[in-house]
Amino acid sequence: xxxxxxxxxxxxxxxxxxxxxxxxxxxxxxxxxxxxxxxxxxxxxxxxxxxxxxxxxxxxxxxxxxxxxxxxxxxxxxxxxxxxxxxxxxxxxxxxxxxxxxxxxxxxxxxxxxxxxxxxxxxxxxxxxxxxxxxxxxxxxxxxxxxxxxxxxxxxxxxxxxxxxxxxxxxxxxxxxxxxxxxxxxxxxxxxxxxxxxxxxxxxxxxxxxxxxxxxxxxxxxxxxxxxxxxxxxxxxxxxxxxxxxxxxxxxxxxxxxxxxxxxxxxxxxxxxxxxxxxxxxxxxxxxxxxxxxxxxxxxxxxxxxxxxxxxxx
Numbered sequence: 001x002x003x004x005x006x007x008x009x010x011x012x013x014x015x016x017x018x019x020x021x022x023x024x025x026x027x028x029x030x031x032x033x034x035x036x037x038x039x040x041x042x043x044x045x046x047x048x049x050x051x052x053x054x055x056x057x058x059x060x061x062x063x064x065x066x067x068x069x070x071x072x073x074x075x076x077x078x079x080x081x082x083x084x085x086x087x088x089x090x091x092x093x094x095x096x097x098x099x100x101x102x103x104x105x106x107x108x109x110x111x112x113x114x115x116x117x118x119x120x121x122x123x124x125x126x127x128x129x130x131x132x133x134x135x136x137x138x139x140x141x142x143x144x145x146x147x148x149x150x151x152x153x154x155x156x157x158x159x160x161x162x163x164x165x166x167x168x169x170x171x172x173x174x175x176x177x178x179x180x181x182x183x184x185x186x187x188x189x190x191x192x193x194x195x196x197x198x199x200x201x202x203x204x205x206x207x208x209x210x211x212x213x214x215x216x217x218x219x220x221x222x223x224x225x226x227x228x229x230x231x232x233x234x235x236x237x238x239x240x241x242x243x244x245x246x247x248x249x250x251x252x253x254x255x256x257x258x259x260x261x262x263x264x265x266x267x268x269x270x271x272x273x274x275x276x277x278x279x280x281x282x283x284x285x286x287x288x289x290x291x292x293x294x295x296x297x298x299x300x301x302x303x304x305x306x307x308x309x310x311x312x313x314x
Contacts, residue, residue: 007031008079010120011058014071021251023071029121032060034076034087037104056087056105066094066103073117074105081120122149126186131194132161140164140197148186155182158195160289162232162249168196205230206278207309209268213257215312225307227270229253230314236292243296244278251283251291256313263293268300 011034013027037055056074060066074087091103125147132141141161148154157180158166169176171183172191181193207227214226231253236245252262261267267280282294300307 006033007060008081009034009058009077010075011060012073012075012118013064013066014073015067016069027064028118030060030064032058032064032074034058034074054107056089056107057102058091058105059100059102062096062099062101064101066091066101068093072103072105075117075120077120081123083117083120086117121147122152124150124188126150126152126188127190128154128156128183128186129190129192130156131192132159133194133196134164135167135196135198148183150186150188152186153182153184154186155180156193158197161197164197164199166195167198170194170196204235204271204273205232206269206271207231208253208261208263209270209307210255210258210261212255214255214310215257216308217311219312222308225305227307227309228255228313230272231269233293241296243281243294246293246295247286247290248293249290263291268298269295270300 009032010029011027011032012025012029014023015026016023017026035057037057058072058074068091070091072087072089072091074089075083076085076087077083087105087107089105089107091105094101094103126149128146128148130144130146132139132143134140141159146154146156158169160166166179169179169181171181171193181195183191208229208231209225209227211225213221213223214228216222231248233246233248236247238244248263250263252260255261263269263280264283265281268277269280270277277298277300278295279298280293280295284292284294286292
């Protein structure tokens with residue numbers, strides 16, 4: 001009951017996970033109460049200067065999993081969920097009592113104007129259920145939900161899903177002629193969007209070149225030059241010099257024996273089914289998930305180099 005009156009602010013929590021090279025969001029728009037804390041810190045030399053150390057106290061429900069060194073984006077809001085101020089910083093261990101907990105956050109800086117901030121949730125939400133199905137109507141990706149203020153408009157694009165291409169869009173059971181789904185005036189009872197996909201057969205893939213310990217297709221341990229793992233990709237652009245821009249899901253692979261191999265400049269790959277060799281010359285973020293690799297053709301004599309293909313990791 002207390003939280004419904006006091007928790008009018010929101011926080012996003014980012015955390016460094018073992019599986020990710022950067023912080024990822026683990027909680028979004030958690031209701032909370034943000035208050036500032038100040039402590040006098042007199043300067044014994046300059047008696048006319050009294051510096052003030054400012055931090056934030058964030059009170060929230062006990063179920064929120066705050067952890068030491070979490071990166072916090074705290075949004076101070078008014079009664080209509082409009083953002084008044086954004087604070088960023090790192091928190092310490094939470095203090096807990098029977099019904100509430102709080103953390104203290106040392107602020108790094110106020111909001112940077114051109115840095116995007118996740119908006120607070122709407123006061124009168126219209127819940128939009130989003131499904132991703134294949135040609136047999138089986139779900140191929142996790143169901144998603146979006147919220148928008150009732151009466152507002154929203155456009156939702158289909159996601160890119162590996163091994164599938166988008167073929168149809170339905171809004172509340174009606175088949176649309178557009179790729180995206182646009183709701184002109186969201187209803188309080190919500191909406192359902194179904195994005196239809198079909199599987200892509202004969203997908204192109206590449207294998208990554210490595211030199212070191214590996215497991216052969218028959219399970220025997222070996223050492224030397226080898227090609228491992230099928231990495232599926234999509235051609236984004238082909239250039240006149242035969243170089244390509246390709247999109248892949250991750251910027252690295254994990255070699256079970258050799259550890260992490262980054263898909264970065266200088267790394268060799270071999271495309272299949274064509275059998276062409278390429279060298280990565282550039283890696284950049286994709287506008288979707290994953291990364292885009294710039295690759296240029298090179299000549300490699302597999303037999304002369306003694307390069308083996310192992311299907312053990314497939």
